[in-house]
Amino acid sequence: MNRTIVFIDGFNLYHAIADNPLFRKLKWLNLFKFAKCFVSPNDNLVGVNYFTAYATWDPEKVNKHKIYVRALKSQGVDVILGAFRYVDKKCGKCKKTYKTFEEKRTDVNIAIKLFETAINDLWDTALIVSGDSDLIPAIEAVKRSFPSKRIGIVIPIGRKAEELKQVADFHKKVKLKHLETCQFDDEIDVGGGVKLKRPASWK
Numbered sequence: 304m305n306r307t308i309v310f311i312d313g314f315n316l317y318h319a320i321a322d323n324p325l326f327r328k329l330k331w332l333n334l335f336k337f338a339k340c341f342v343s344p345n346d347n348l349v350g351v352n353y354f355t356a357y358a359t360w361d362p363e364k365v366n367k368h369k370i371y372v373r374a375l376k377s378q379g380v381d382v383i384l385g386a387f388r389y390v391d392k393k394c395g396k397c398k399k400t401y402k403t404f405e406e407k408r409t410d411v412n413i414a415i416k417l418f419e420t421a422i423n424d425l426w427d428t429a430l431i432v433s434g435d436s437d438l439i440p441a442i443e444a445v446k447r448s449f450p451s452k453r454i455g456i457v458i459p460i461g462r463k464a465e466e467l468k469q470v471a472d473f474h475k476k477v478k479l480k481h482l483e484t485c486q487f488d489d490e491i492d493v494g495g496g497v498k499l500k501r502p503a504s505w506k
Contacts, residue, residue, distance in 0.1 A: 305346040308426040309338040310413050312433030313355030319434070319459030320482065326460065329482040331501045335378040337485040341430055341457050341475050349426055352416055354409045356385040367502040377493035383416065385409045414441030421449050428453045434462035442470050
């Protein structure tokens, strides 16, 4: 049986949802159920990996994110955390430099996990949910090293990812129905008498 593993670029998927007012109520997404939408019933889903980072400067966002991470872990999703860094950026219009936060390490963490799991022969097919072209070198390296393994791209809703499509063995597209049918219930029981509720701003 074909073993399939899924790698989800959390912020790439999140912004594809959050940036469109029509989709913003679909953030309470059960990623294990979502991943299964793209795996054949005849295949064995051997793992779902979610790569993200906490926006530590905003306690309210961190709290919602931690609730979401706990919900995902209750479904067997592996969570790999990166971090935000304070960086200097230059305005394209006025050319002035300003300080902002930038998410770091997600593409590196995905690359490491992709290679690590390939070396240990944990999968036959990998699905990467992302539209980030920074992942191209990692995909190409794994394909060179393990030519029998297949790597597919699942493109977040509203994204094109033409460059990624060129290096992948195949690609699929996230559709609205995938987001709508894979929502957690508004309240979920994660065991031990603990129940998690969908954040009010995600309703």
